Amino acid sequence: MHIPDGMLSNTTVVASGAASLGFVSYGVAWVRKHFDQRKVVLMAVTAALIFALQMLNFPVAGGTSGHFAGGALAAILLGPWAAGIVMTTVLMIQAIVFADGGILALGANVLNLAVIAPFVGWGVWRALTAINDRRGLKIASAFIAAWVSLFVSAVAAGTEIWLSGNAQLGLILGAMGFWHAIIGAGEGVVTAGLVAYVLRVRPDVLEAGSAPIQRSMRSLAYGLAILALCAVGLSFLASSSPDGLEFAYFEQGVGAAFQETQLVSSPIPDYAIPGVSNETLAGILAGMVGVVVTGVLVYAVFTQVSRRRSGSDGTRRA
DSSP states (O other): OOOOTTSSOHHHHHHHHHHHHHHHHHHHHHHHHHOOHHHHHHHHHHHHHHHHHHTOOEEOSTTOEEOOOOHHHHHHHHOHHHHHHHHHHHHHHHHHHHOOSOSTTHHHHHIIIIIIHHHHHHHHHHHHHTTOOOHHHHHHHHHHHHHHHHHHHHHHHHHHHHHTTSBOHHHHHHHHHHHHHHHHHHHHHHHHHHHHHHHHHOTHHHHOTTSOOOSOOHHHHHHHHHHHHHHHHTGGGSOOSOBHHHIIIIISOOBOOOOOOOSSOOSSGGGOOTTOOOHHHHHHHHHHHHHHHHHHHHHHHHHHHHHHHHHHHTOOOO
16 A cells, blocks of 8 residues: 555645654654663564565455555554654655655655554554453454554545545545455454464563563564564565555556656665566565664664663663
8 A cells, every 4th residue: 555656746745744754753752752772672673574564465356465554563562653653664665675655655655554554553452452451352452453544544545645636535435445444354364463472472562551661572572573584485475466556546447547756766676686586586585675674774773762862861771
């Protein structure tokens, strides 16, 4: 559901970019205030895992496919503000390094997948788990939160396309809503499965909120990192069919024709290392690069943010 450049009007690009910039700026300040080093580690491995899982397009029906988005998962693990930073980092690397999503449309993609999806997912998760905190209900709540977050973000993307004058409102919302209601089931299953895993190995992570985590993150970080590498290793199995947005807009013809543009030349376009003749190997290596760059970037940036906080308030962080 990555909107390419050219699909949105200049007005929509500017408005969505401004809104996203405001949210992300506050999110960085929030993380700086509330997160210690252990939670920065969790941010980094979550970002790497979401990048990897987004490579695994799965077939849906009628010649379309879906892929994991991750906004609700990130919000459940980290809270919505930190989740927004994680998702923004993933989207930036995808757009700049892999030509997945437009540079000019980055603000809209951030708004949909890094702001709306985490906050909607977090709200649904909190509302449902407030009823009862049993393990089974938490897993079911994670599924519902992920489904709702993906559906709402898809509707938001359709609305932006309509506001840009490139589709009729009823057609674009109907198509986006229909396909992402189906894709949302996959989003829910993956999110619920990962929440079940975290509940098994480190349930305290889901209870911490903005408070410091008292135990080492090593075991959970290793587990999530291994899952990310496994996902990349299986990326050659991903469906080549167009995703929900591409299928609705182009294959079903609900959107107007436009000239797709590319502002910068991406070093690893289409998730394949240039010069590697074996297509499977080229894709796996590209995924490895993306996972490492995403995780290292989040860790490096917010480690420095955390250190500045420690120095400014005169405290030391474990």
